[in-house]
Amino acid sequence: MTVGVLALQGSFNEHLTALRRIGEKGVEIRKAEQLEAVDALIIPGGESTTMAKLAHYHNLFPALREFVKTGKPVWGTCAGLIFLADNAIGQKSGGQELIGGLDCMVHRNFFGSQLQSFEIQLSVPKLAEEEGGPSTFRGVFIRAPAILEVGPEVEVLADCPVPPETRKNMMLVANDQKGIASSDRVIVAVRQGNLLATAFHPELTSDSRCFFLKMKKDNGGKMLQCTSTSETDALQEKKPYDLPIYE
Secondary structure, three states: OEEEEEOOOOOHHHHHHHHHHOOOEEEEEOOHHHHHHOOEEEEOOOOHHHHHHHHHHOOOHHHHHHHHHOOOOEEEEOHHHHHHEEEEEOOOOOOOOOOOOEEEEEEOOOOOOHHHOEEEEEEOHHHHHHHOOOOEEEEEEOOOOEEEEEOOOOEEEEEEEOOHHHHHHHHHHHHHOOOOOOOOEEEEEEEEOOEEEEOOOHHHEOOHHHOOOOEEEEHHHOEEEEOOOHHHOHHHHHOOOOOEOOO
16 A cells, blocks of 8 residues: 655654554655555644645645545544544634545644643544554644534544643633533544544554554445554554654
């Protein structure tokens, strides 16, 4: 499998490093025609507004939307989650263009500024069931978004407690958006068909289980099954799941 990584801005180098670590071929994507040569795509974290402006400048949005429709695996992390969402709130003045395809509402920078970045152990029973390993995953949240609503076809893979200082954001959103209630937890990982999205950064940990790259279609391509990549990860055998790559 050849995996493209959108390389306009953000953590694309970290994703490429993680791909090499699990034995997958990763290539940088900066032009629309490069998408024709890849079997899967990662949209990395970064500054979503800047990434959107660069994608618009290079006329990438039509090609990215077509790629999503092909049914090939697409994974968005942090800013990539925002790109894939059908709806996003909390954007800068003027908003930003989205790829869409993921039936959810995302709150951009929900957890606050860079100073409010944090790490937490997330409960991931579905991930452990499908790919083995522990039932928790180290979530690295950097100026992170959160998912406030999902559609009926979206599978929730993980949620996260809301820090006390962030709960006021949910109250403000609840007052402005019909159907969104205040809560002490928000969704941070989802899957819908060929789309995977995480509000956190798995590429910054040694846990490769969230790299759902060996996806296989069944039933006419309507659903995707995920196969573990841990057998190809020599580093994984030497380190616990919760240790970072960069120490």
